[in-house]
Amino acid sequence: MEDRVSEPSLVLVFSGKRKSGKDYVTELIQQRLGPDVCCILRLSGPLKEQYAQEHGLDLDQLMGPGPYKEQYRADMIHWGESRRRQDPGFFCRLASRGACQPVWVGERGSCCCDVILQTAELCSVIGQLVSDARRLSDLQWFQAEFPQQTQSVRVQSSEKTRSQRGWSFTAGVDDAESECGLDNGVEFDWIVINEADAPSLDEQLRPILQLTEEAASTSSVNQS
Ligand SMILES: Nc1ncnc2c1ncn2[C@@H]1O[C@H](COP(=O)(O)OP(=O)(O)OP(=O)(O)O)[C@@H](O)[C@H]1O
Numbered sequence: 001m002e003d004r005v006s007e008p009s010l011v012l013v014f015s016g017k018r019k020s021g022k023d024y025v026t027e028l029i030q031q032r033l034g035p036d037v038c039c040i041l042r043l044s045g046p047l048k049e050q051y052a053q054e055h056g057l058d059l060d061q062l063m064g065p066g067p068y069k070e071q072y073r074a075d076m077i078h079w080g081e082s083r084r085r086q087d088p089g090f091f092c093r094l095a096s097r098g099a100c101q102p103v104w105v106g107e108r109g110s111c112c113c114d115v116i117l118q119t120a121e122l123c124s125v126i127g128q129l130v131s132d133a134r135r136l137s138d139l140q141w142f143q144a145e146f147p148q149q150t151q152s153v154r155v156q157s158s159e160k161t162r163s164q165r166g167w168s169f170t171a172g173v174d175d176a177e178s179e180c181g182l183d184n185g186v187e188f189d190w191i192v193i194n195e196a197d198a199p200s201l202d203e204q205l206r207p208i209l210q211l212t213e214e215a216a217s218t219s220s221v222n223q224s
């Protein structure tokens with residue numbers, strides 16, 4: 001892939017239902033590891049960017065956790081699916097493009113790909129956290145591109161907890177592929193239970209953080 005500056009040592013592909021806490025968990029991992037070690041890729045980043053532009057919407061709000069994006073979700077899903085039908089890897093490829101900079105959260109204003117692409121020698125990112133896989137084709141794309149490095153992580157929360165975070169069942173969304181595409185047939189490498197009465201996230205994430213540390217040490221051995 002010509003736009004990728006270097007290969008990550010580890011690619012963690014996260015999935016989970018709406019309001020399970022995918023963003024929360026990936027941001028927590030990034031805080032623990034530091035942005036020079038891992039970056040967050042949002043497959044919905046390029047989708048929302050393009051959709052916001054075409055429809056004159058507020059991209060920051062579409063990217064955020066609030067209720068704004070929910071008004072547009074069903075239509076964004078259909079819009080994205082028409083692209084995916086022609087090319088299932090379309091958004092995976094766009095999100096991965098130039099993904100070697102310290103921070104790439106897909107938010108307008110904070111994306112520094114251009115700067116980093118010009119200074120590729122400074123790049124030291126070890127892990128990529130893909131925060132929002134939704135379809136088997138998303139997971140398969142990363143597994144095909146990074147067969148040795150990819151591991152899948154499922155974030156799970158009960159409907160009660162998700163409701164407390166603002167979720168309510170929406171027909172056409174919660175029963176569609178966008179939410180159910182990874183419900184069956186995938187054996188996740190890791191499952192994180194994001195609930196108040198589960199073991200703390202720090203405890204559950206310890207082995208995942210350890211993987212990244214191992215990847216970092218392998219990467220520095222390979223570079224020296
Ligand atoms: N462990 C937690 N402790 C406190 N707040 C949390 C926790 N997990 C998630 N939240 C909050 O719940 C809300 C939903 O979480 P988040 O946006 O991470 O979910 P998501 O799975 O990315 O949802 P979506 O698919 O809608 O983008 C956010 O406001 C987030 O801050």
Ligand SMILES: C[C@@](O)(CCOP(=O)(O)O)CC(=O)O
Nearest residue numbers: 044047076077080132134178
């Ligand atoms: C349109 C879509 O990308 C919205 C994702 O938004 P979020 O990750 O839930 O903030 C979902 C999809 O691609 O099916």
